[in-house]
Amino acid sequence: MPARKQKLTSMDDIARLANVSKPTVSRALKDSPLINPETKKRILSLARQHGYSVNWNARKLRTNRSNTVAVVMHLPPQASETASAPFFFQLLNDVARGLWIRHHDVLLCAPESDDPYSYESMIASKRADGIIFFGQGPGDEWLRSLARTRVPFVVWGAADERAAYCTVGSDNFKGGMLAGKRFAALGRSRVLFAGNRAHPEMEQRRQGLGIGLRAGDRKAEISDLETSDFTLETAHRLMRGYLARPGAARPDAVFAGSDSVAMGVILALREAGVGIPDETSVIGYNDLPMAQYFEPPLSTIRQDTHQAGSLLVEKLFQALEGVKPASATVPTHLVIRET
Amino acid sequence: MPARKQKLTSMDDIARLANVSKPTVSRALKDSPLINPETKKRILSLARQHGYSVNWNARKLRTNRSNTVAVVMHLPPQASETASAPFFFQLLNDVARGLWIRHHDVLLCAPESDDPYSYESMIASKRADGIIFFGQGPGDEWLRSLARTRVPFVVWGAADERAAYCTVGSDNFKGGMLAGKRFAALGRSRVLFAGNRAHPEMEQRRQGLGIGLRAGDRKAEISDLETSDFTLETAHRLMRGYLARPGAARPDAVFAGSDSVAMGVILALREAGVGIPDETSVIGYNDLPMAQYFEPPLSTIRQDTHQAGSLLVEKLFQALEGVKPASATVPTHLVIRET
């Protein structure tokens, strides 16, 4: 811990102390090869000694780069729901790591609105160089429209079939198919899909489910439980309502768009006295760390968030360099536990 | 979405278009009362029309304020452990909200090291105006030393008995006491504390536990299971080892420093054939949303992270204004479920 005498704010101050000019200090601190190693050492030590560090804002202004990436996530409005969306925090963890390694700062944002303009101005004002979106949300028109601007961004979510923008996402289709095949193999025929089909990735999962089921010999029918969000609580409530409908046929299999939803569904099924997995099989999505400790341990579709995080970062950096990155997908596996 | 003709970067450009000077544009965009409403309207509409937004870095440089707060959290090294620390993400959610309301950006950081110098330079370089730390980590010497500098910061964690810096934390002592009293009421006498006493908040919880137990008539003894981190996995592993010691007396009550640890402990107990709560009671800490869905639903100490978040933000803003904020504590309750 250096002993500071007083606040030295400017590069000029250090320059004076070192008997050199401001540009020399600038270069020295940047470890430029132009500067004599001795001078460099002297300057560095002086700067350290006086607790000086370059003004980041001045640098950003001059270089016109902020070295900052905005991460936009839909934080749940209620704190209590946070744990129902742990998947995004896991992803945040991995993405942040990737950015730090590349010496970029992480600016955490929640969408003020899904107005492309607010994101444009975020870039125009140089608060961030690029944006990583976590999830498309219901409908992705705004993303398509954002893609028509100069804003560099990548999205975690379902691939856009028109490829208007770059996405990284799990292979939703295959994930759904794996679940469908599994159900078919178990001889299930009354399948319920619990999720929100307005979200592109959810729709893809559902499509895959259909194909997977049809791959079996038997015919199976799929019904839907639309959930407005992906929290355990909502899923629980809606599923309870679903089961209470008069004359409702109980599903013998449920594929949920996320593990949280799967857990909510299981709670409701249990309350209704449905045996799991005897009467009804359940498969979730994401393989949240909690999934294996749930009772009964949850069968689910797993994807590698670590890889997802690096891909997102990598693609964004491509975008920053002006090349249009190709979308990518991370593989999915079925993890069979006890549901 | 305004139709932009070309990239207009500078305030001068807008000024020219509006036939006014740069300062006028500046003031207009800031909604200064100095400017004629008509002029203001004209300028605003032109700016919008041309997709102009002020360069944040220039503004930050000139005003010498970054309107940014750094949030430092110990992100788990392994993505798989993320869900074992959901508490901090919950807190992050609440803190971020509070900051956004106050028009501040959130800069997400992981500690490069617990070297106060790196935080000093973060402030000196104007990347952030202040810092919120999530947890003290083992030992808080570095925080005391940071308190001797000009860095404005507040900490989520245990109150520093020397009050060298401002903390907001749950009432750890009372939390522990509640658990102790509960165990005493249940007639438990061989109590195990599972946590890492190097963390000040953990030590306080353990202290409270002792007092609470002694409040009962019977005498009880406390032993310790030191966990290196707060993940379910680690707790599970260590507890398994603990139970496997030759001649080990099994605890009839366990108080865990966090819910994740409690869950890990319960898994190990179950594997060892210990009945919960018949043979052994378990109480966790934090009341993670998952706690109530665990099997069996976990008894735990609950604290209000929402309030915690606002307090942290509020205190930090006091610190930013130069007044030294008083530490605060958020109340804790015992939530009795089935363990």
Added chain:
DNA sequence: GCGGTCAATGCAACGGGTTGCAATTGAGAG
């Protein structure tokens, strides 16, 4: 008709780095 006040706007000096280009210097080349 004149000093005074108020509203609206402009001038110019910052804030603290970065960088293209020029300048200096010493060494080795011819």
Added chain:
DNA sequence: CTCTCAATTGCAACCCGTTGCATTGACCGC
């Protein structure tokens, strides 16, 4: 003993807003 060249370092312009102070009219009251 010049000449060239590389290694260092300095000059000055520039990045883009913000703000204290001056300026300009217009309007007011006497």
